[in-house]
Amino acid sequence: MLKKGVERREVLRALGEVFRAHGYEGASLSLITEATGLGKGSLYHLFPGGKEQMATEVLADIDAWFELNIYAPLRDADDPARAIAAMIAGVDQYFRSGDRVCLVGMVALGAARDTFAASVDDYFARWQVALAQLLRRSGLNRSQAQRRAEDALLTIQGALVLARARNDSGVFRRALTELAKRLLAP
Amino acid sequence: MLKKGVERREVLRALGEVFRAHGYEGASLSLITEATGLGKGSLYHLFPGGKEQMATEVLADIDAWFELNIYAPLRDADDPARAIAAMIAGVDQYFRSGDRVCLVGMVALGAARDTFAASVDDYFARWQVALAQLLRRSGLNRSQAQRRAEDALLTIQGALVLARARNDSGVFRRALTELAKRLLAP
DNA sequence: GCGAGATTGTACCGATCGGTACAGATAGTC
DNA sequence: GACTATCTGTACCGATCGGTACAATCTCGC
Numbered sequence: 001m002l003k004k005g006v007e008r009r010e011v012l013r014a015l016g017e018v019f020r021a022h023g024y025e026g027a028s029l030s031l032i033t034e035a036t037g038l039g040k041g042s043l044y045h046l047f048p049g050g051k052e053q054m055a056t057e058v059l060a061d062i063d064a065w066f067e068l069n070i071y072a073p074l075r076d077a078d079d080p081a082r083a084i085a086a087m088i089a090g091v092d093q094y095f096r097s098g099d100r101v102c103l104v105g106m107v108a109l110g111a112a113r114d115t116f117a118a119s120v121d122d123y124f125a126r127w128q129v130a131l132a133q134l135l136r137r138s139g140l141n142r143s144q145a146q147r148r149a150e151d152a153l154l155t156i157q158g159a160l161v162l163a164r165a166r167n168d169s170g171v172f173r174r175a176l177t178e179l180a181k182r183l184l185a186p
Numbered sequence: 187m188l189k190k191g192v193e194r195r196e197v198l199r200a201l202g203e204v205f206r207a208h209g210y211e212g213a214s215l216s217l218i219t220e221a222t223g224l225g226k227g228s229l230y231h232l233f234p235g236g237k238e239q240m241a242t243e244v245l246a247d248i249d250a251w252f253e254l255n256i257y258a259p260l261r262d263a264d265d266p267a268r269a270i271a272a273m274i275a276g277v278d279q280y281f282r283s284g285d286r287v288c289l290v291g292m293v294a295l296g297a298a299r300d301t302f303a304a305s306v307d308d309y310f311a312r313w314q315v316a317l318a319q320l321l322r323r324s325g326l327n328r329s330q331a332q333r334r335a336e337d338a339l340l341t342i343q344g345a346l347v348l349a350r351a352r353n354d355s356g357v358f359r360r361a362l363t364e365l366a367k368r369l370l371a372p
Numbered sequence: 373g374c375g376a377g378a379t380t381g382t383a384c385c386g387a388t389c390g391g392t393a394c395a396g397a398t399a400g401t402c
Numbered sequence: 403g404a405c406t407a408t409c410t411g412t413a414c415c416g417a418t419c420g421g422t423a424c425a426a427t428c429t430c431g432c
Contacts, residue, residue, distance in 0.1 A: 038410085040411080046409095
């Protein structure tokens with residue numbers, strides 16, 4: 001019934017939403033079954049490694065999306081202002097203007113942190129490097145660029161947390177707007 | 187064996203650490219028993235409402251700490267620069283320079299969000315109001331002050347997430363340093 | 373030192389957890 | 403249409419979940 005590559009991506013997408021909604025430990029097999037429409041048989045056939053493999057692949061999937069849509073454009077850009085605007089737009093789209101939560105950040109805070117520490121660190125590290133390199137090209141020195149890229153990542157994460165805590169996606173949109181300005185400041 | 191008021195605070199402290207380490211749903215009764223040194227009998231005698239009551243009281247305890255050590259000083263201050271420095275110092279101390287996580291933010295991201303939505307929103311709302319009022323007194327207009335206070339909260343939350351994700355408490359300390367500057371900018 | 377109330381350990385509850393086993397259904401190939 | 407490999411529903415596993423019941427113990431005023 002599954003068409004290998006195609007359907008697996010669909011399943012990973014659904015898995016991502018369950019993990020986002022309930023966290024890694026909170027996403028029970030029954031919730032996963034419900035969200036994916038797949039019984040245990042199919043689930044463990046697709047992911048012999050169980051929940052851990054599911055989460056690992058979801059994280060890899062997220063990483064791939066950011067690599068394609070955020071990091072690579074950042075690296076290849078020659079116009080910093082344009083590139084930053086594109087990054088902000090991509091981030092706003094991915095996180096649905098603050099209605100969606102960052103699974104990577106969520107995992108980092110949770111108990112499953114150690115299990116996925118490497119993926120989590122990698123996700124942020126590659127983002128920071130790509131952004132910092134762009135900022136260097138726009139005239140900042142090494143440490144300025146690194147610090148400002150770090151500030152960008154933390155602002156996005158914080159905006160997601162606060163938007164959810166206050167139940168106000170305006171928090172996220174305002175933060176992104178101001179972040180764009182701050183990144184482009186001389 | 188328990189001296190009512192005194193010991194209960196000790197228990198709440200331990201509970202806070204378990205919730206921080208494992209999240210609300212992840213903090214199982216057996217982990218709680220281990221962390222507090224209290225058996226189920228004592229636990230349910232102290233908290234007839236079970237885990238939910240424990241978390242509610244822990245959140246109230248945290249709220250009380252911030253009210254006393256952060257919000258009130260912010261409200262009563264007449265020197266903005268001094269007050270902001272004190273707030274930053276208090277935050278740095280509370281979060282152990284990024285080694286400790288924010289339980290309120292954690293709850294906001296997790297599945298238990300709805301259960302504690304009111305407490306979570308209140309915690310951030312009161313902080314933002316107290317800080318914004320101080321910033322107004324330092325010359326900012328209403329919306330500037332509100333926006334900047336929002337930025338402060340989100341920076342702290344984001345710094346905690348990123349520090350944990352990168353396993354680098356330097357992220358948190360750098361963010362706080364820069365936040366102080368940003369808050370005091372004209 | 374005795375009685376009352378507070379406190380505690382332990383056994384137990386049904387539900388659910390993540391995971392396994394496996395027979396049967398379903399495809400794709402010739 | 404039969405053979406094979408892939409897929410999937412279901413029954414079941416031991417462990418653990420949050421919570422309850424209750425008898426035993428402790429504490430303290432008297």
